[in-house]
Amino acid sequence: MRIEHDTLGDHAVPEGVLYGIHTQRAVENFAVSGRRVCPDLIRAITLVKKACTCTHKELNALPPVIADALIAACDEVLEGLHDEAFVTDALQGGAGTSTNMNVNEVLANLAIQKLGGTLGDYTCVSPLDHVNRGQSTNDVYPSALRIAAIYRTRELADALAKLQESLQKKEQAFADIRKLGRTQLMDAIPIGLGQEFGAYAQAIARDRWRIYKVEERLRQINLGGTAVGTGVVADRRYAYRVAEILRELTGIGLSRAEYPMDLTQNCDVFVEVSGLLKACAVNLLKIANDLRLMNSGPRGGFGEIRLEARQVGSSIMPGKVNPVIPECVAQCAMQTIANDTAITLAASNGQLELNAFLPLIADALLDSLDLLCNAVTRFRTACIDTLEANPVACAFHLQASTAPAFLLVPHLGYDAAAVLAKEALETGQSIRQLVAEKQLLPSETLERLFTL
Secondary structure (H helix, E strand, C coil): CEEEEECCEEEEECCCCCCCHHHHHHHHHCCCCCCECCHHHHHHHHHHHHHHHHHHHHCCCCCHHHHHHHHHHHHHHHCCCCHHHCCCECCCCCCCHHHHHHHHHHHHHHHHHHCCCCCCCCCCCCHHHHHCCCCCHHHHHHHHHHHHHHHHHHHHHHHHHHHHHHHHHHHHHCCCCEEEEEECCEEEEEEEHHHHHHHHHHHHHHHHHHHHHHHHHHCEECCCCCCCCCCCCCCHHHHHHHHHHHHHHHCCCCEECCCHHHHHHCCHHHHHHHHHHHHHHHHHHHHHHHHHHHHCCCCCCCCCEECCCCCCCCCCCCCCCCCHHHHHHHHHHHHHHHHHHHHHHHHHCCECCECCCHHHHHHHHHHHHHHHHHHHHHHHHHHHCCCEECHHHHHHHHHHCCHHHHHHHHHHCHHHHHHHHHHHHHHCCCHHHHHHHHCCCCHHHHHHHCCC
């Protein structure tokens, strides 16, 4: 063990680790969820640190040798070479300070190694005076979360575009297949199977557009605002230049917030993003459940489509195959909806100049983005692309239903059509058979109506 010191006193840190005393205290204090901070957020924080270091170097606010060592350290972290060093729990007190310090300490110790020093010798490179110069967790953490969220929303928008395209292909492929429509799970007016998939494609198209557009809400950052958004202890030149450099490093059209205090205090933008993810989850859940119903059977259900058999479905019932991909997608959607509730609660419980619950917001938001990105892709490749129509079952349900009675309303009236529907249920005859037997319509009219 090595001994490090902070304002609370001395504390032991495992020998050889890249993190330091602040991280070690966090590991001991916040052993709650068993999940580490999302790697996407760590990478985004590292990008922020690199931008800050580059800015300080440009402004001669850091010795070039230290700045160069820190930039090289950032590059190694961004390449994923030191993932094991980021050990803080996803849920932590302190508004994310422990995560910020974990990154600060790892970068400092990597720089120390590059300069030939000893791990933990912060007289060489300091996590606070050098890595964190001109910064606060309160401007670093939310700025990084916005960057991580933008990268993931772009990925999700792309995945949704591909899912929309797959649904549209099924719309075209099933265009000539008629089936029984259902409202409130009861027989309703006939529709096209292709139309059903076309409606799904429209819903996903809205999700794609909403998520694509929400990036605009995330592009403002409060970096340079430091503790409460007023920019205290930050060089004014740095506050403006760092946003430009971060824009270059990320490839994102970031801009400095006109009122950094707003972004430091308020988390409503994350609630807005989460709300759109929830809307997407609602559509995915509805589509997944529809597919489960249409696939139900194979003998005792609808059986109007066939989902690809992915795995054996029961440990006791031979031959049973379950709709496992829609079930998995549905659970991802449910978790996203639950995450939205957590984000709403966390964002609404900030006080005055800061929201202490940003770690929960970050964990839940990035988890939702991760879940949806993966679920949408699996839904497309392992379910939508491979499912098939069952025209025989579609025709059977349509012919056995009383729903075609609606065709008779303009000719016989609602009440007469309802009497025929009731008789069809009682006798087992089709509506068409009854109309023909009773000679209620000319044969050419009957033929025309029931071939629509």
